[in-house]
Amino acid sequence: MNEKPSLWWIDWRISRGPIVRESIGRFLFLCLLGFALLSLLLSGGVSRILAGRYAVTAVLRAEVPSGEGEGLARKAAALPPVRSATYQDPEAAWKEFLRAYPGLDPLRGTGENPLPGYIEIRIRPDRLTVKDVELVATALRAVPQVERVLAGEDWLPRLLLAGRLASWACWGVFGAFLAGFFLVGRLQERARAVALAGDFAFLAERGVSAGRLAFHRAAGAALSGFLLAAVGTAAGGGVLFFSLRKYPILERVIGSPTDLLLPQTIASAVLFSVGAALLSGAASLLGWRAARPGRK
Amino acid sequence: MIEGFRLGVYSRGATLWDGLDFAFGDAAVWFVTGPPASGKTLLLSILRGERRPDAGDVLVSGESLYRGNAALARAWRASCGHVPEQAIAGAPPTVGDLFRRSALVGGAVRETERKERTDGLLEMVGLRGASTWRISEMSISERVRACLAAELLRGPKILFCDGVVAGAGVPSWEMLWGLFRALAREGNTVILAERRIPERWALAAGDPEPVGPFRVYRLPGPAAEGKGGPG
Numbered sequence: 053m054n055e056k057p058s059l060w061w062i063d064w065r066i067s068r069g070p071i072v073r074e075s076i077g078r079f080l081f082l083c084l085l086g087f088a089l090l091s092l093l094l095s096g097g098v099s100r101i102l103a104g105r106y107a108v109t110a111v112l113r114a115e116v117p118s119g120e121g122e123g124l125a126r127k128a129a130a131l132p133p134v135r136s137a138t139y140q141d142p143e144a145a146w147k148e149f150l151r152a153y154p155g156l157d158p159l160r161g162t163g164e165n166p167l168p169g170y171i172e173i174r175i176r177p178d179r180l181t182v183k184d185v186e187l188v189a190t191a192l193r194a195v196p197q198v199e200r201v202l203a204g205e206d207w208l209p210r211l212l213l214a215g216r217l218a219s220w221a222c223w224g225v226f227g228a229f230l231a232g233f234f235l236v237g238r239l240q241e242r243a244r245a246v247a248l249a250g251d252f253a254f255l256a257e258r259g260v261s262a263g264r265l266a267f268h269r270a271a272g273a274a275l276s277g278f279l280l281a282a283v284g285t286a287a288g289g290g291v292l293f294f295s296l297r298k299y300p301i302l303e304r305v306i307g308s309p310t311d312l313l314l315p316q317t318i319a320s321a322v323l324f325s326v327g328a329a330l331l332s333g334a335a336s337l338l339g340w341r342a343a344r345p346g347r348k
Numbered sequence: 349m350i351e352g353f354r355l356g357v358y359s360r361g362a363t364l365w366d367g368l369d370f371a372f373g374d375a376a377v378w379f380v381t382g383p384p385a386s387g388k389t390l391l392l393s394i395l396r397g398e399r400r401p402d403a404g405d406v407l408v409s410g411e412s413l414y415r416g417n418a419a420l421a422r423a424w425r426a427s428c429g430h431v432p433e434q435a436i437a438g439a440p441p442t443v444g445d446l447f448r449r450s451a452l453v454g455g456a457v458r459e460t461e462r463k464e465r466t467d468g469l470l471e472m473v474g475l476r477g478a479s480t481w482r483i484s485e486m487s488i489s490e491r492v493r494a495c496l497a498a499e500l501l502r503g504p505k506i507l508f509c510d511g512v513v514a515g516a517g518v519p520s521w522e523m524l525w526g527l528f529r530a531l532a533r534e535g536n537t538v539i540l541a542e543r544r545i546p547e548r549w550a551l552a553a554g555d556p557e558p559v560g561p562f563r564v565y566r567l568p569g570p571a572a573e574g575k576g577g578p579g
Contacts, residue, residue: 065452066445250439251449257398258453259425 059260059268063244066251074240075280081233082284082328083291086321088226090289093320094307096177097219102211103135103177104304108185109202110171110192114142118169124197125171131188133179141169168199177307182209234331241273241339270336277332281325289321349373349409350395350506350537356403357390364390365560366403377528377538377567379553381545386561388541389433392508395539396428397421426453429504433511434491443470443486444479446498454502462501469497474523489517506537513542521546532569 064071095101110128112121118141125139140148145167150156173188182205189203204211245252256262289312296302296309303309311317349371356366364387372378372395382388393399395406397413406413413421440446447466451457463479470478473493483491492515499507516524528538545553545565556563 062452066449251452254449255453257396257425257430258428259397259422260453261422 059265061272062265062268063248063272066248067244070244070247074244075276078233078237078277079280079284081236082281083288085226085229085233085328086281086285086288086324087292088229088288089285089324090292090312090317090321091306092222092226093317094292094311095305097222098215099177099180099219100307101305102215103175103180106175106180106204106208106211108173108175108188108192110173110195110198111200111202112169112171112197113199114168116169116197120197121169121171124195128171128173128188128192131191133175133184133188135174135176137171137173139169139171142167145170180212180215182212230327230331233328234335237277237332237335238338241335242342243339245339245342266337266340269340270333273336274329274333278325278329281328282321285321285324349407350539351407352395352401352404353407354404355391355394355401355406357387357394358402359387359390368404368560368562370395370559370564372537372539373566374537375532375535376569377532378540379545379549379565379567380539380541380562381543381556381565382541382562384543388543388562389510391562392430392510392539392541396430396508397425427505429499429502429507431492431495431499431507431509431512434488434495434515439483439491441482441484442479443475443481443483443494443498446483446494447479447501450498450501465501466497469500470494472523472527473497474520488515489520492516493520504536506539507531509538509540511542513540513546514544518546521549525549528567529569532567 110124112124116124118139121139121141125137128134128137142165146165149167171192173192175185175188185203185208186205189201189205192198192201252262252265255265292306293309293312296306351372352368352370354366355368355370357364380388380391390399394401397406397408400414405415408424411417411420413424440449444466447462447469451462466479467476470476473496475481475490475493475497478486478490478494481490481494483494486494492512496509496512496516513521513524528540531538545563549567550556550565553565553567556565558564
């Protein structure tokens, strides 16, 4: 029994109760963080809400036939920042007008529809910027059949700035929770290191180097942190998936449940797990300093 | 062979001892006695490679513990067993935990094997079924014997015992005598530090070698001893 001792999962081998309790707590916290992360990734903060409510309207000239209007809508939909482009003919525009302002039927007393057809263009949430909106508006203004483009250029920058600030606030709250995870983890590691100080001193007395102990503890913490974060994010993603399926209204704010399986979403979840692993390892190292066995 | 050359220790602003030479041969039981506060625990720490002496050096099989390779010193410490003077501080909650902790140093061992050996060792030191006992509720004698058994779990080549004979108490002396001789017979080295040596052990050991404030006895091996133990 005099071979070099393995120090992997040393805390688990010495004292299992606290590890189990801490792991359950961390897992639940990481589930919550994973859910929040995926929600933020899919929604882009408040970008999806803004993109759902904002539209560029291209008012067509009165003489443009329906077929030509639909063709223009298809061309507009092909522009990179555009999520959808829908042509409304003059008759549909009139009905929509009456729904918005009931009782104004007499305006059409002469029989002529006073409203032209138009194309409603929705921008992709990730491309909702002044630059992209200008790109779309400029492209539409160059078309002779378009009489006017309503893109709200006057107030759009302020709206986007407010949206950006709101998104940063959301990510800030997420970051604060992540920092809380690190600080709580550090306190737990410190408390455990102090509780196991006698065992570490025992090992140090018998030739186990403090650096080797610290490395193996940190590596174990990082590995378990990665696994807990990966499983927690998957569980959080599962809850989000079923929530979006059950309450489709949430899709307007967060996005489609199928977006959870996009490569960039999965890559972000893996990055988050790596980050959680690094934080767990750092918390272990910092906690270790509290119980580092010294020399007599 | 563990050799101490010109060892010196300065403590509390004064020289505790200086220029001491020791030589502890392999496969033997060595008994170091000294008055209170003479530095017996310190001497064991120095011999174990845990505390660098303020003067002199310790050689193990010809290699310096303090001026040589650090990995060698760590390997030496890993091969040693150490039963410290008893204190509850830093001790694990139960006797079973004590063995689990000891097994960590020894490398991979199956749980069932460890439990079997734990039960056997506890029985050998007169603590049958003590693995669930709380250390804080045990007497000094029981604690000493439990710690000794836990160290033996790893089968250390060199065993340092600080105050074990006094702590274990007179009723355990015969058991300890037999145990230490058996360890030496198997090629192990045992170094004991005590304030005084039991009278019959001293008679069996013969004249001690005086080294500074210490007296160093070499206990006789089984072949050298007549019938009946001196415990």
